[in-house]
Amino acid sequence: MPILTLTTDIGQRDFLVGAIKGQFLQLDPTANICDITHYLPQTNFPQAAYICANAFAHFPAGTFHLIIANLFESPLKYVLMAKHRQQYIICSDNGLLTMITGEKPKEIIAIPLGAAKNLLQITSAIAVAINTFSKTGQLNSVGQPIDQIDEKYPLRPTVGPDWIEGQILFIDQFENVVINITEAEFNEHRKGRNFKIVFKRNEVIETISANYTAVPETEKLAWFNSAGYLEIALRNGNMAGLFGLQGFNEQLQKTPSIDTSWFYQTIRVFFEG
Numbered sequence: 001m002p003i004l005t006l007t008t009d010i011g012q013r014d015f016l017v018g019a020i021k022g023q024f025l026q027l028d029p030t031a032n033i034c035d036i037t038h039y040l041p042q043t044n045f046p047q048a049a050y051i052c053a054n055a056f057a058h059f060p061a062g063t064f065h066l067i068i069a070n071l072f073e074s075p076l077k078y079v080l081m082a083k084h085r086q087q088y089i090i091c092s093d094n095g096l097l098t099m100i101t102g103e104k105p106k107e108i109i110a111i112p113l114g115a116a117k118n119l120l121q122i123t124s125a126i127a128v129a130i131n132t133f134s135k136t137g138q139l140n141s142v143g144q145p146i147d148q149i150d151e152k153y154p155l156r157p158t159v160g161p162d163w164i165e166g167q168i169l170f171i172d173q174f175e176n177v178v179i180n181i182t183e184a185e186f187n188e189h190r191k192g193r194n195f196k197i198v199f200k201r202n203e204v205i206e207t208i209s210a211n212y213t214a215v216p217e218t219e220k221l222a223w224f225n226s227a228g229y230l231e232i233a234l235r236n237g238n239m240a241g242l243f244g245l246q247g248f249n250e251q252l253q254k255t256p257s258i259d260t261s262w263f264y265q266t267i268r269v270f271f272e273g
């Protein structure tokens with residue numbers, strides 16, 4: 001078996017992650033199992049997709065990526081396995097696949113789960129399927145092609161002639177804030193003009209830094225991170241907590257009765273000149 005990555009929302013406080021790895025190693029003791037994270041948000045698919053897509057991109061062709069996120073949201077009769085950029089993504093049919101890939105993969109199969117009900121029964125069936133496919137090289141040896149799947153897609157920035165507005169996609173453990181505006185999108189709309197990155201109504205950043213050392217202690221900065229996304233931070237400070245910034249939550253946008261006045265979920269860039 002080639003490389004297998006494991007990405008879940010189940011944490012690491014009990015036996016489950018170890019047990020899942022054991023299931024794969026029973027079938028192939030030479031398997032190379034890599035952890036991405038076991039702290040995916042259960043319902044924040046944009047954030048989960050950001051983590052998965054930007055980690056998977058650095059793995060070699062032929063890698064299998066097993067994602068367990070919000071697995072029991074609805075009755076589970078099968079899981080998807082899709083070929084994407086010469087790698088294989090295995091996850092529930094809940095929209096996360098297309099959130100990660102940004103498109104509907106051309107080759108997708110449904111791996112039947114039979115009578116599997118609990119998590120380890122499900123992962124056991126997946127382990128058998130991946131092991132079989134790694135030997136045969138044929139997707140149809142472990143499942144049936146499927147065309148109709150749940151399709152959801154990443155949040156896109158809103159744009160105007162002189163501005164672009166993005167949502168907060170991710171807040172890391174240092175409370176640095178990642179926005180869903182890529183460097184390519186930023187430069188496309190900037191067109192060489194000056195700019196102001198505006199958040200919390202009147203906080204402004206007007207330069208792009210190369211890294212955190214480009215500004216003095218506790219100073220605000222913006223830069224494009226390793227994934228190519230706009231990120232704002234405080235050097236050695238907690239940007240999100242200090243300025244009341246919170247990751248974009250679609251449910252709150254649909255429920256205006258909830259008081260959200262104490263935090264901000266969007267960042268706007270104004271272009272001038």
